[in-house]
Amino acid sequence: MAEQATDNSAARFVERLGRGTVRGVEELGACGMLVFETLYWIVSGRRMRQPVRIDAIFVQMMETGIGAIPIVALMAGTIGVMLAIQGIHTLKIFGAETQVTVGIAFSVVREFAPLITGIIVAGRSGSALAARLGTMKINQEIDALHVMGINPLRFLVAPALVAMMVMVPALTLFSDFVGLLAAGLYVGVDLGISLAAYFDRVIEILSVDDLMHGLGKSALFAILIGVIGVVNGASVSGGAEGVGKVTTRAVVQSIAAIVVTDMIFAFAVTR
Amino acid sequence: MTQAAAPRPPERVIEVEDLVSFYGPRQILRGVSVEVVEGEIMVIMGGSGSGKSTLLRHLMALEWPTSGTVRLLGRDLAALSAREMFELRKKIGVAFQGGALFSSMTVGENIMLPLHEHTELDPTTMRIMARLKLEVVDLAGFEDLMPSELSGGMIKRAAMARAIIMDPKILFCDEPSAGLDPVVASAIDDLILRLRDAVGMSVVVVTHELESAFKIADRITVLDKGETLFIGTVEELRNHPSERIQNLLNRRAEDEAVDADAYMRRLTGVEVSGAARL
Ligand SMILES: Nc1ncnc2c1ncn2[C@@H]1O[C@H](COP(=O)(O)OP(=O)(O)O)[C@@H](O)[C@H]1O
Ligand SMILES: [Mg+2]
Numbered sequence: 001m002a003e004q005a006t007d008n009s010a011a012r013f014v015e016r017l018g019r020g021t022v023r024g025v026e027e028l029g030a031c032g033m034l035v036f037e038t039l040y041w042i043v044s045g046r047r048m049r050q051p052v053r054i055d056a057i058f059v060q061m062m063e064t065g066i067g068a069i070p071i072v073a074l075m076a077g078t079i080g081v082m083l084a085i086q087g088i089h090t091l092k093i094f095g096a097e098t099q100v101t102v103g104i105a106f107s108v109v110r111e112f113a114p115l116i117t118g119i120i121v122a123g124r125s126g127s128a129l130a131a132r133l134g135t136m137k138i139n140q141e142i143d144a145l146h147v148m149g150i151n152p153l154r155f156l157v158a159p160a161l162v163a164m165m166v167m168v169p170a171l172t173l174f175s176d177f178v179g180l181l182a183a184g185l186y187v188g189v190d191l192g193i194s195l196a197a198y199f200d201r202v203i204e205i206l207s208v209d210d211l212m213h214g215l216g217k218s219a220l221f222a223i224l225i226g227v228i229g230v231v232n233g234a235s236v237s238g239g240a241e242g243v244g245k246v247t248t249r250a251v252v253q254s255i256a257a258i259v260v261t262d263m264i265f266a267f268a269v270t271r
Numbered sequence: 272m273t274q275a276a277a278p279r280p281p282e283r284v285i286e287v288e289d290l291v292s293f294y295g296p297r298q299i300l301r302g303v304s305v306e307v308v309e310g311e312i313m314v315i316m317g318g319s320g321s322g323k324s325t326l327l328r329h330l331m332a333l334e335w336p337t338s339g340t341v342r343l344l345g346r347d348l349a350a351l352s353a354r355e356m357f358e359l360r361k362k363i364g365v366a367f368q369g370g371a372l373f374s375s376m377t378v379g380e381n382i383m384l385p386l387h388e389h390t391e392l393d394p395t396t397m398r399i400m401a402r403l404k405l406e407v408v409d410l411a412g413f414e415d416l417m418p419s420e421l422s423g424g425m426i427k428r429a430a431m432a433r434a435i436i437m438d439p440k441i442l443f444c445d446e447p448s449a450g451l452d453p454v455v456a457s458a459i460d461d462l463i464l465r466l467r468d469a470v471g472m473s474v475v476v477v478t479h480e481l482e483s484a485f486k487i488a489d490r491i492t493v494l495d496k497g498e499t500l501f502i503g504t505v506e507e508l509r510n511h512p513s514e515r516i517q518n519l520l521n522r523r524a525e526d527e528a529v530d531a532d533a534y535m536r537r538l539t540g541v542e543v544s545g546a547a548r549l
Binding site for chain 1: 328331332333356357360361363365367368369371372373374384385388389549
């Protein structure tokens with residue numbers, strides 16, 4: 001009897017696992033198709049006389065990029081200072097606190113700038129994308145696009161995705177600078193190293209490769225944020241409440257995806 | 272109310288044969304067959320949840336049948352290439368139930384969007400055309416308002432203007448007068464009649480308002496639980512002997528009644544999760 005029960009629950013567990021896996025693979029496949037199709041519209045829309053509109057991209061770029069500047073600056077600056085504090089504290093043990101610049105330069109440019117920028121954009125623009133698409137689906141605006149012969153991927157998704165792929169690396173570059181600057185100011189105050197000397201050292205330490213490592217990652221984050229926002233927005237059901245749900249899910253999923261991808265990327269590239 | 276007889280046999284613009292449709296495991300349409308001819312106003316009626324909107328979505332190629340065929344303007348929807356579907360879509364107009372105006376655009380921009388996307392007209396011409404259509408629906412002068420600034424009836428009329436901006440051969444309207452006061456609802460009925468009379472558009476209207484249906488319909492299709500209960504003229508429907516149909520006609524109040532599924536979903540809190548599709 002008991003054996004039967006465990007058998008059953010084991011079978012159920014396996015079945016659930018199987019279903020979950022199938023759904024996961026399906027979802028991944030859907031994401032892949034989405035990226036592929038959107039790229040297709042970006043590349044060949046003009047030839048088919050259905051271009052991705054530049055003004056729509058521009059609007060999205062303002063929204064995603066320019067609007068995020070204050071918060072990105074604040075976060076990048078804060079993290080720069082935090083790295084400086086912790087770095088100096090740690091290196092004091094070895095009496096090597098003047099070497100803190102090395103740690104700051106690498107960790108800001110390779111790690112923290114792309115990460116914090118990605119997380120901010122996920123919170124601001126990934127959620128906005130999911131909410132906008134979700135609302136449009138609920139209000140039948142997506143259906144309206146379809147029946148007008150306007151592909152929603154071209155009309156809505158492509159501009160948002162292009163804007164993210166331009167603006168997330170741009171913002172990352174910006175937070176590289178702000179993070180390094182803020183850390184430099186702190187180091188200057190604490191260790192009496194001049195800002196000029198600090199930046200000389202930073203430039204000496206960093207290679208183009210380090211910069212590209214961070215920017216490459218941020219471009220990947222941009223795609224993740226965009227795709228996760230779109231897929232969640234598109235899967236909305238159940239009215240306004242549903243929109244709230246998918247918006248939250250989009251943010252949580254994209255931040256998780258960013259952090260995990262960050263690790264994998266670092267592992268694959270650095271090893 | 273019926274149209275003057277055309278000299279040649281009227282062309283069939285919509286042909287639905289044995290349409291079967293599922294949402295997930297649930298069968299919604301159980302073999303629906305219906306035809307609409309050129310210049311005809313076909314009204315689809317039936318209780319809440321009987322599959323009216325679903326049938327309409329099939330006619331607009333927003334859903335795909337499990338079996339059966341849908342032909343629009345002589346073309347089998349399932350056999351069309353993306354390109355052909357794109358061309359066909361320029362010949363149909365849709366006024367959705369809630370209007371489905373794009374909330375980030377003004378009324379004028381909404382109405383001009385199809386022109387913007389599908390034609391090479393210069394902006395002035397587009398504005399004039401939008402203005403003309405707004406005249407038709409009695410909304411001239413409201414171009415620069417946002418949809419959120421319009422009343423329910425105005426939204427429906429603006430949606431109608433957008434639906435006819437490309438001068439479609441077929442116009443679909445889902446519940447055009449639902450939720451409107453009788454005067455506004457009646458104005459929309461008049462508008463639909465005018466559109467048909469002026470340009471010979473075929474119109475498919477989903478409604479559960481009997482009065483409106485009787486006023487505008489050339490023929491009426493009555494759906495019940497995904498099956499066609501009746502297809503015929505207004506007169507035939509009025510005089511139909513079947514008790515089932517008479518009951519359906521007389522239980523107006525019940526039309527507002529709960530959609531069984533929505534009710535169950537609310538009770539159980541189980542959600543039918545939507546597919547990630549745009
Ligand atoms: N997207 C959907 N997913 C699952 N079920 C749906 C969906 N849309 C409608 N239904 C169900 O299909 C049935 C018919 O819906 P619908 O065609 O909208 O009815 P009507 O327009 O006649 O009120 C209803 O029971 C409804 O709950
Ligand atoms: Mg309906």
